[in-house]
Amino acid sequence: MARDFGIGFRDDHDDHISRDRWHVLWKRWTVSRGVGQPVLSGGHPSRQRRAMLDMLCQFCFLPAEDTILGTLFLLGETTRSGLRGPVRDGEITSTPPVHLACALSAVELSPDRLKGLTAARVKAALPWGVIGTRYKIARPFPVAEPDLTSMSYDNDNIRFMLAQQALVELHGCEPVDLVEEARNACP
DSSP, X not given: OEETTEEOOSXXXXXXXXXXXXXXXEOOOOOOTTOSOOOXXXXXXXXXXXXXXXXXXXXXXXXXXXXXXXXXXXXXXXXXXXXXXXXXXXXXXXXXXXXXXXXXXXXXXXXXXGTTOEEEEEEEEEXXXXXXXXXXXXXXXXXXXXXXXXXXXXXXXXXXEEEXXXXXXXXXXXXXXXXXXXXXXXX
């Protein structure tokens, strides 16, 4: 439904629950805790959103380790730039952080999961925006654009987005080797 300030759900009695702190409207999802397998390329949207904004490990969902070296991220094709090579400052990603132990466990379960991924320690992951469906104003109802798009929180058109994933901007990036990280972690 179109509003003066953007889109919203028809049943707006719980509209405030469907919005984040930037007033972006989020797609509604069902929750089935304990069902499914971890997926590096996405996972459940509300879980991804919480992991990104609270810096939780994407596998175990506990707070990510924030050491003097930074927080560990495994990045690949889910970055906005399509990441080819080392993680750079200013990289935008929808991939939540990981614990070293969780990353190593995931790799043991399926070594193919590391193909195309790059590990980095990151000093700061700042909220940047969302990935979602952008709507165009039309009568009688707004019309969804066919492709998902990313948009920053400072873009006025974000009020016409139905968000599906949170994005953060990475700063203080230092590429690391997971095998070397594991060696250094074990005395």
